[in-house]
Amino acid sequence: MASNGELPSKQKAAQFHPSDQSVHINEIPVPSIKPDELLVKVRAASLCHSDLMLFEPNDQGLNLGSGDPFTMGHEGCGTILEVGSEAKGFKKGDRVGWLPIIDCCFECDACQVHNLYCETGQSKVQGMTVDGYFQTYCAVKWQNAAIIPDGMDLDSSAPIFCAGATAFNSVEATRAELKGDPKDVYVAVIGCGGLGHLGIQYLKAYGYKVIGIDLSPEALEEAKAQGADYLFNPKEDKDYVKKILEITGKGCHAAINFTNSVPAYSSTPDVIRYNGVLMVTGIPQKPISFSGMDVSMLRIRVRGANNGRTDQLRNCLEFSHKHGIKPHVTQFKLEDFQKMLDTMHAGQHKGRMGVLFE
Ligand SMILES: [Zn+2]
Ligand SMILES: [Zn+2]
The missing domain is CATH 3.40.50.720 (NAD(P)-binding Rossmann-like Domain)
Incomplete structure (x- = not known):
């Protein structure tokens, strides 16, 4: 944050460029939130094997990576800076993690199973088609977020929100x-x-x-x-x-x-x-x-089985905290994103790899 406590206007982000299928560290605007969103200062984001799908052809019906550059990453956790007027159950300072599907209705029959298949047909995946979490500040739909239990380590928790x-x-x-x-x-x-x-x-x-x-x-x-x-x-x-x-x-x-x-x-x-x-x-x-x-x-x-719904995520967090489940994460700097990606491509990592933000 800027020294006067105000949000900076710009931030660095690891972005996928569909035009040449490469990743660049770009300077992008800090997002402003909608009424149903939380503004989160990301503490940690981690790389999921599915992120590699951006770089490979697939025939699973996923339309990945066309159009403008967007920020990678769909596993993250951090601290709430601002709460939108429609968001329920959260306050500034809460430590949260969240699921990545946005622009779904969270209400229809399909959303009760998995909101990727929302009947509105509008679902998007943060980090796969729109901005994800390898950036310091991000906007999160409140319906996707879950509070991280007190005493659970924030720095190593990012992988819980997809892999976990x-x-x-x-x-x-x-x-x-x-x-x-x-x-x-x-x-x-x-x-x-x-x-x-x-x-x-x-x-x-x-x-x-x-x-x-x-x-x-x-x-x-x-x-x-x-x-x-x-x-x-x-x-x-x-x-x-x-x-x-x-x-x-x-x-x-x-x-x-x-x-x-x-x-x-x-x-x-x-x-x-x-x-x-x-x-x-x-x-x-x-x-x-x-x-x-x-x-x-x-x-x-x-x-x-899959990453599921937010109610399942809350159960997962409670269970993980109670039983001391801890992701093994190797942390990288945002600038070393390509190195992290290369290591995953080569399959030479243990557990998860991620970026720890300041
Ligand atoms: Zn994932
Ligand atoms: Zn829906």
Whole structure:
């Protein structure tokens, strides 16, 4: 903030330029808020694997990155500076995080499931089509925001608001399908990166036996640090399916796939027991396919989960605080955004990477 306590008029932002598919650190205006918005001073924003979709072709019906440059980032947290006149339940100084869909109605049947599919057809994703959070000041719809519990660390909380919420909702959706004492129930976590390292923490908080599967040694190290009971790298261990069947008896009771890899999805049923749960969470750029026989004969129960709604986000925050769930974040400066992006492209990171603002 400027020395007189007033907001500055300009700020730096990491912006995606659709014209050449590159990122620039630009100087842009500090936004002024609408009546249904909160002005937040961002403390931390983090990079999600889906941010890489901006740089790749996709056929999942997402229209990403056309038109003017916009600020990247859809995972952030910070402190409220101004509260719009229509916003309910927030005050200046509250520490908040939030979900990224705007221009939806928050009211229709579709919004009750996921507001990306709002019946108005107007939904936009901050950080994907309009300005996101790799900037110091941002406008947030009050309906998307949730207060961060007292005592929860703000600096490391940004990943909760996409990766954490998604991992939590996946674990909750999986749990709803499972019976028995968690200590006797095996859940495979496929993809132990940003989402997976949090998914493992949520599963362990419930007491499940966790089998971490990833092609990256760094991700498996992180999975181990977060308490995974068994670790497998299918690239290095051709017998991993056989070994998992030996450990679990009949196969895992559930497998949560956090990857964006079609081959990883194709091989997921191999580690699942009869009538086990296959939780579709990560979104590959290409369609995934399962055997109709496997689905119809209930060999696998295919379910889905995502970052969800604000009421689910509040549950996630409460649970995360109570159980000491903590994202592992490597912090970068905004100026080093490209370096952070390159590291994610190369898959050489553990947990999450993000920018910590002043
Ligand atoms: Zn995300
Ligand atoms: Zn709606």
